[in-house]
Amino acid sequence: MAQDAEETRFQLQKARMLKAAAQCFNQKGYSGTSLRDVANLLGLTDAALYYYVRSKEELVYLCYVRAADLGREALDRACSERENGMDIILRYFRYHIEMMVGDRGPIAIMSEVPSLKHEHREEVLELSRQHSKNFEAVLEAGIKDGSVAPCNVRMTGNAIMGSINWIPKWFHGDPELAQKLIQEFPEVLARGL
Amino acid sequence: MAQDAEETRFQLQKARMLKAAAQCFNQKGYSGTSLRDVANLLGLTDAALYYYVRSKEELVYLCYVRAADLGREALDRACSERENGMDIILRYFRYHIEMMVGDRGPIAIMSEVPSLKHEHREEVLELSRQHSKNFEAVLEAGIKDGSVAPCNVRMTGNAIMGSINWIPKWFHGDPELAQKLIQEFPEVLARGL
DNA sequence: GAATTATTTTAATCTGGATTAAAATAATTG
DNA sequence: CAATTATTTTAATCCAGATTAAAATAATTC
Numbered sequence: 001m002a003q004d005a006e007e008t009r010f011q012l013q014k015a016r017m018l019k020a021a022a023q024c025f026n027q028k029g030y031s032g033t034s035l036r037d038v039a040n041l042l043g044l045t046d047a048a049l050y051y052y053v054r055s056k057e058e059l060v061y062l063c064y065v066r067a068a069d070l071g072r073e074a075l076d077r078a079c080s081e082r083e084n085g086m087d088i089i090l091r092y093f094r095y096h097i098e099m100m101v102g103d104r105g106p107i108a109i110m111s112e113v114p115s116l117k118h119e120h121r122e123e124v125l126e127l128s129r130q131h132s133k134n135f136e137a138v139l140e141a142g143i144k145d146g147s148v149a150p151c152n153v154r155m156t157g158n159a160i161m162g163s164i165n166w167i168p169k170w171f172h173g174d175p176e177l178a179q180k181l182i183q184e185f186p187e188v189l190a191r192g193l
Numbered sequence: 194m195a196q197d198a199e200e201t202r203f204q205l206q207k208a209r210m211l212k213a214a215a216q217c218f219n220q221k222g223y224s225g226t227s228l229r230d231v232a233n234l235l236g237l238t239d240a241a242l243y244y245y246v247r248s249k250e251e252l253v254y255l256c257y258v259r260a261a262d263l264g265r266e267a268l269d270r271a272c273s274e275r276e277n278g279m280d281i282i283l284r285y286f287r288y289h290i291e292m293m294v295g296d297r298g299p300i301a302i303m304s305e306v307p308s309l310k311h312e313h314r315e316e317v318l319e320l321s322r323q324h325s326k327n328f329e330a331v332l333e334a335g336i337k338d339g340s341v342a343p344c345n346v347r348m349t350g351n352a353i354m355g356s357i358n359w360i361p362k363w364f365h366g367d368p369e370l371a372q373k374l375i376q377e378f379p380e381v382l383a384r385g386l
Numbered sequence: 387g388a389a390t391t392a393t394t395t396t397a398a399t400c401t402g403g404a405t406t407a408a409a410a411t412a413a414t415t416g
Numbered sequence: 417c418a419a420t421t422a423t424t425t426t427a428a429t430c431c432a433g434a435t436t437a438a439a440a441t442a443a444t445t446c
Binding site for chain 4: 387388389390391392393394395396397398399400401402403404405406407408409410411412413414415416
């Protein structure tokens, strides 16, 4: 039995599903998207989703985890590629923004966190806390190596995360703008540093 | 018949209601708050809300309008009090942030806009477009009078709005932090300008 | 204080959409 | 190919929470 292959197929389908779900949630809001909407986007029937997930709540939860993962990946990648504080930061901005304007996957604005079930909520909150902490650490490092001007890292970090996570609110897929964003937005953000 | 007084009473009750609703939506998310929740917070029964509003949809819609109004007011006030571009901006930051961390009224993160009915959605979007435009105009003015460094006002404006509107995501009522925010956050934002 | 209007409650209804169970189809394996 | 496992569908439920209608209470007016 091709355990691995099966596993992968399942995983792949599930991943497609999360992406579709995220897209719906982004476009129509959480309360505005029914499982039917998500299923239709995949050419499936709503009941089929339950083969992959046990509830709508779990579906958003997984979307949020995925969003958090992608953010973390962007930061990790930047860290592994550069030494200098500011260089890391600029890379991170670029990767994170690319991800944000590229596949419309992640839902940066996790508005439904409050209605997640306890453990899910805690986990998601922990992930984003962790990410903030990591980013602040990078900021600190930049300050230490002199590439970043001293600042209140907590506030500065939150300000920047806000700017990035806010992007979906005003970017709606225009590819021209996407390019501009990737090229210029990192600098806009870096200005204050 | 005390037309005015009655009118005011009704208006006041409605205003209280919007505030309560906003508080619930902020705390529990839209899908997570039932009309009962809102009503309870006011010491009322859910059916009573329908005396003021014709649906839950209209309730969020009104919350959003209110949030937009408060944002606009902050900017208007700043404009009427100062001349210099940067001074206006700093004031605006302060007022907007004060409003944000003060009464927990407005819902800056209008996640349910996509599920508003057409006219409501259009109106809310128009309000926030208008606000962005106004803020960008202030930025331009600042650049013109030399108090603000030249920049891409569209991106810079969006970056800043993101930082401000993101605040509710990490500020949860700690009064110490509220003070710090009001005092320091405007400067953090202004740094990049 | 009787009549009128404003506000709230009680007690149903109504409904969309989530969820489930059982059956059908498709894929895999040996 | 027969048997087993994986995936999807069909066809019901089910249910919280929105909405409504009618009745009750409170406030105002004259």
